Amino acid sequence: MTAVLEVQNLSVAYRMQGGALQAVRDVSLSVARGEVLGIMGESGCGKSTLAAAMINLLPAGARVGQGAVRLNGTDILRLPPAAQRALRGKSVAMVFQDPMTAFNPVLTIGRQLADFVGAHDTGLAQPERLAAMLTRVGIPDARSCLGRYPHELSGGMRQRVAIAAALLMQPDVLIADEPTTALDVTMEAQIIHLFRDLRTSFDGAIVIVTHHLGVIAELCDRVAVMYAGQVVEEGAVDAIFHDPQHPYTRALLACDPAVVDPSSGRLPTIGGRLPDLSAPPRGCAFEPRCRVAAVSCREPVPRQRPSAGRSVLCHRGAE
Ligand SMILES: Nc1ncnc2c1ncn2[C@@H]1O[C@H](COP(=O)(O)OP(=O)(O)OP(=O)(O)O)[C@@H](O)[C@H]1O
Ligand SMILES: [Mg+2]
Numbered sequence: 022m023t024a025v026l027e028v029q030n031l032s033v034a035y036r037m038q039g040g041a042l043q044a045v046r047d048v049s050l051s052v053a054r055g056e057v058l059g060i061m062g063e064s065g066c067g068k069s070t071l072a073a074a075m076i077n078l079l080p081a082g083a084r085v086g087q088g089a090v091r092l093n094g095t096d097i098l099r100l101p102p103a104a105q106r107a108l109r110g111k112s113v114a115m116v117f118q119d120p121m122t123a124f125n126p127v128l129t130i131g132r133q134l135a136d137f138v139g140a141h142d143t144g145l146a147q148p149e150r151l152a153a154m155l156t157r158v159g160i161p162d163a164r165s166c167l168g169r170y171p172h173e174l175s176g177g178m179r180q181r182v183a184i185a186a187a188l189l190m191q192p193d194v195l196i197a198d199e200p201t202t203a204l205d206v207t208m209e210a211q212i213i214h215l216f217r218d219l220r221t222s223f224d225g226a227i228v229i230v231t232h233h234l235g236v237i238a239e240l241c242d243r244v245a246v247m248y249a250g251q252v253v254e255e256g257a258v259d260a261i262f263h264d265p266q267h268p269y270t271r272a273l274l275a276c277d278p279a280v281v282d283p284s285s286g287r288l289p290t291i292g293g294r295l296p297d298l299s300a301p302p303r304g305c306a307f308e309p310r311c312r313v314a315a316v317s318c319r320e321p322v323p324r325q326r327p328s329a330g331r332s333v334l335c336h337r338g339a340e
């Protein structure tokens with residue numbers, strides 16, 4: 022499969038007083054057309070920063086140190102500003118955690134969708150086209166939805182509209198950052214269902230950032246596990262869930278509330294915390310929290326050698 026989106030040796034840092042916080046460190050990933058890639062890892066490990074870099078929408082203060090993000094072979098981080106704007110929404114589209122922030126509260130849904138696509142292609146901005154897309158994402162009575170304001174919709178409906186907006190331009194890549202986190206469980210299930218339908222009807226690539234392992238298991242073909250700005254393990258979801266090789270992946274899976282034995286009465290946690298990303302350790306970043314760490318783990322971890330579609334960033338993980 023040829024990669025539609027390819028992240029190569031990407032590093033991103035945030036400027037801080039007296040230094041820089043290294044949020045994404047030497048990450049390489051790729052996603053093919055028709056494929057769904059999940060990105061998981063605990064809070065602060067760099068998932069959103071990586072997702073934002075994939076659409077070249079990094080916040081002010083973020084700086085790409087090295088690496089490339091190639092969309093169909095073109096490095097989008099190095100395009101002139103006008104070309105970057107044209108690409109956003111058209112070739113790569115993003116769905117955010119809180120669907121409310123994606124909308125202007127004083128404009129109707131129809132007006133906002135029309136403005137959004139009209140910037141690229143006025144033909145698409147016609148009400149019939151917009152209503153057809155809303156129907157596709159499961160909005161009942163799509164025509165009347167076009168005349169409503171964002172606050173008149175439930176959170177789940179708003180997220181559907183945000184997904185419809187992202188799909189209108191038929192992007193090559195759809196990136197969703199925690200698309201279900203702000204929703205209650207019923208709505209979450211509905212949005213998962215919608216993404217599952219999209220797997221068959223959308224012919225681009227999908228990247229889903231989530232801390233919810235159930236979302237990964239239900240939707241993704243492959244998963245990248247991040248820790249302290251790095252991808253520490255990557256491979257097919259089945260392989261990683263059934264046979265995790267990195268000690269961090271094992272620990273993360275063991276903490277999933279869905280798999281914990283209720284009779285134990287408590288949820289396991291991973292002791293310790295993320296290292297200080299303004300001065301990441303020379304060796305393995307997980308070493309201080311790792312149960313199987315050895316002295317050699319304080320040495321730099323050898324560069325990943327992917328085999329059989331699987332990579333593990335660990336001195337000992339493949340033992
Ligand atoms: N705009 C910013 N300015 C400065 N530092 C930032 C900014 N955004 C994120 N960071 C820092 O970069 C690191 C990675 O943050 P990021 O938001 O990418 O993590 P995340 O994995 O998405 O976390 P979460 O699961 O909480 O959303 C964190 O240490 C965070 O504090
Ligand atoms: Mg995030």
